[in-house]
Amino acid sequence: MTQLALVIDLNVCVGCHACVTSCKEWNTSGPAGTMCDDNPYGESPTGTFFNRVQTYEVGVFPNTETVHFPKSCLHCEDPPCVPVCPTGASYKRENDGIVLVDYDKCIGCRYCSWACPYGVREIDEHEKVMKKCTLCVDRLYDESLPEAERKPACVMACPTSARLYGDVHDPESEVSVAIRENGGYALMPEWGTKPSNHYLPRRKTRLHIHEDELQRADNPLTKEQREHAAPVEGPILDDTTSW
Amino acid sequence: MHPAFSVVFLTTLIGVGQGLFLAVFTGQSYSAVELLPTEDSVMFYGTGAMIALGFLVAGLIASVFHLGRPERAWRAATRWRTSWLSREVIALPAVMGLVFIYAIMHYFGWDTVIFTSSTGARLQATLVVGTLGAVATFALFLCTGMIYAAVKFLQEWATPLTVINYLLLGTMSGFTLAVAFASYTAPDLVGFFAVWTTIITVAAFITRMASLIRNNNIKYKSSMQTALGIRHSQIQQKSMGFMGGSVNTRDFFHHKTLMFMKNIKWIFILLVFPIPLFFMWMGINSGNSNVMLTAFIIQYIGLLAERWFFFAQANHPQNLYYQTVG
Numbered sequence A: 001m002t003q004l005a006l007v008i009d010l011n012v013c014v015g016c017h018a019c020v021t022s023c024k025e026w027n028t029s030g031p032a033g034t035m036c037d038d039n040p041y042g043e044s045p046t047g048t049f050f051n052r053v054q055t056y057e058v059g060v061f062p063n064t065e066t067v068h069f070p071k072s073c074l075h076c077e078d079p080p081c082v083p084v085c086p087t088g089a090s091y092k093r094e095n096d097g098i099v100l101v102d103y104d105k106c107i108g109c110r111y112c113s114w115a116c117p118y119g120v121r122e123i124d125e126h127e128k129v130m131k132k133c134t135l136c137v138d139r140l141y142d143e144s145l146p147e148a149e150r151k152p153a154c155v156m157a158c159p160t161s162a163r164l165y166g167d168v169h170d171p172e173s174e175v176s177v178a179i180r181e182n183g184g185y186a187l188m189p190e191w192g193t194k195p196s197n198h199y200l201p202r203r204k205t206r207l208h209i210h211e212d213e214l215q216r217a218d219n220p221l222t223k224e225q226r227e228h229a230a231p232v233e234g235p236i237l238d239d240t241t242s243w
Numbered sequence B: 001m002h003p004a005f006s007v008v009f010l011t012t013l014i015g016v017g018q019g020l021f022l023a024v025f026t027g028q029s030y031s032a033v034e035l036l037p038t039e040d041s042v043m044f045y046g047t048g049a050m051i052a053l054g055f056l057v058a059g060l061i062a063s064v065f066h067l068g069r070p071e072r073a074w075r076a077a078t079r080w081r082t083s084w085l086s087r088e089v090i091a092l093p094a095v096m097g098l099v100f101i102y103a104i105m106h107y108f109g110w111d112t113v114i115f116t117s118s119t120g121a122r123l124q125a126t127l128v129v130g131t132l133g134a135v136a137t138f139a140l141f142l143c144t145g146m147i148y149a150a151v152k153f154l155q156e157w158a159t160p161l162t163v164i165n166y167l168l169l170g171t172m173s174g175f176t177l178a179v180a181f182a183s184y185t186a187p188d189l190v191g192f193f194a195v196w197t198t199i200i201t202v203a204a205f206i207t208r209m210a211s212l213i214r215n216n217n218i219k220y221k222s223s224m225q226t227a228l229g230i231r232h233s234q235i236q237q238k239s240m241g242f243m244g245g246s247v248n249t250r251d252f253f254h255h256k257t258l259m260f261m262k263n264i265k266w267i268f269i270l271l272v273f274p275i276p277l278f279f280m281w282m283g284i285n286s287g288n289s290n291v292m293l294t295a296f297i298i299q300y301i302g303l304l305a306e307r308w309f310f311f312a313q314a315n316h317p318q319n320l321y322y323q324t325v326g
């Protein structure tokens, strides 16, 4: 079975919010209707977003590290937000594992947003229905798009390629390999939601210089135990000539 | 969580309605086995059930304000297999329907005796409907409580105590009202209801205190470390990704001070348990029905505070992601 998902590389993300804006742009212009946006240029802008980028500081000065942390629906394999929905508006697709909300059925009771531990479901204050990341389901299968563009808008937008997209159930997919080989992990594993989206941790690139590398063990001079001549006393040529 | 007033009123109002119906029906079942005198069908059983229905309807109206799209509310009855909310959506009209039928049967005296035992106990048609109503009422309490108890990461709610408290607090408020109601319409039942009210109030006090103590000592399973998957004891949020607030900052936190939370806790403990009991017994001793009604009103106000606190106290793990504007 297919489970489409994102893998987000925290080692690469620079926190530019390109995925946030492209997500909003694509999804607010889609056939599902606009995502509300109040006061966009005013004092306290607020609105519905499917994707947010947050910033954290890890450690104590001076040993700190900045982590930019994009967060959207994780399309859990065992999504607690689905069974609680009284109308069936919230559902998980059998064929590709995407968790969606049927905006025509949702009564806006907010129960599913209580039941998502990650806080990624946002009610649209204007349309009064629950909204969340659709993984751009309206791009993935659109044959009018060139094949390379049949992926989520956020993935297309990311300038650093911190967002990978693919089938996490296919062991050979780019995302599965990345999770397997780069220590991909799930958020809040304690709730057993089995998020499909994974995160790749920060990785330090460290240079290890061994003493051997500073002084060659096989240096022929050392081998032959030849010493340099002792420094000459008194003036030498370098002291008197300028080149 | 942010206590939505629609839900605060919904849960408290239907609690009173359910409790009052249980009280009226208890009165009738005791009289059927001749432990209590039979009361006037219209004045007591009929009117009592109608008042209970009034509270249930008021609760239903309050709930509509919680929905973004109330015109589609009928859809909410479809997922009863998995959703406690859906089950409540079915149980509430079922209770209302049975209470209504019960009231109507008493009003019009449609009360055939189905069966009389050798000891003189009578099984009336209203008793059958009343029993169904009582079963539905308990089911409704269960559904209401489970809506909250079933969300496992709202750890303050995820305990059987939540269901027990909904049951006991609702029944308690209904019985308190039944005392006042009986003092106007069936004075010989006042003592009976007063004893039950006292017992249920004490029981509710014990279980509510138990849940407060439990919640004081909660160990949260989620932390900054599990939320981000970063193993470091010092993690500080610098930006939540926006500055003007969102549903995440409005819906999941009460935005009140710790002091306010502490105060409201003590206020509700006083207003729900000792003060109404005191007024009720004072009213009974002085034979003043209005004082008994005052006991109910005070208790209801206390229950509003209790419900507000119940919601505000629950700490949603998503709040871990929303700690700093920047």
Ligand code: SF4
Pocket: A072, A073, A074, A075, A076, A079, A080, A081, A082, A099, A115, A116, A117, A118, A119, A120, A121, A132, A193
């Ligand atoms: S991240 Fe939240 S909304 Fe998305 S599937 Fe998981 S529980 Fe549901």
Ligand code: SF4
Pocket: A084, A085, A086, A087, A088, A089, A090, A101, A105, A106, A107, A108, A109, A110, A111, A112, A113, A129, A130
């Ligand atoms: S808000 Fe909509 S999608 Fe969420 S539980 Fe309620 S009806 Fe279902």
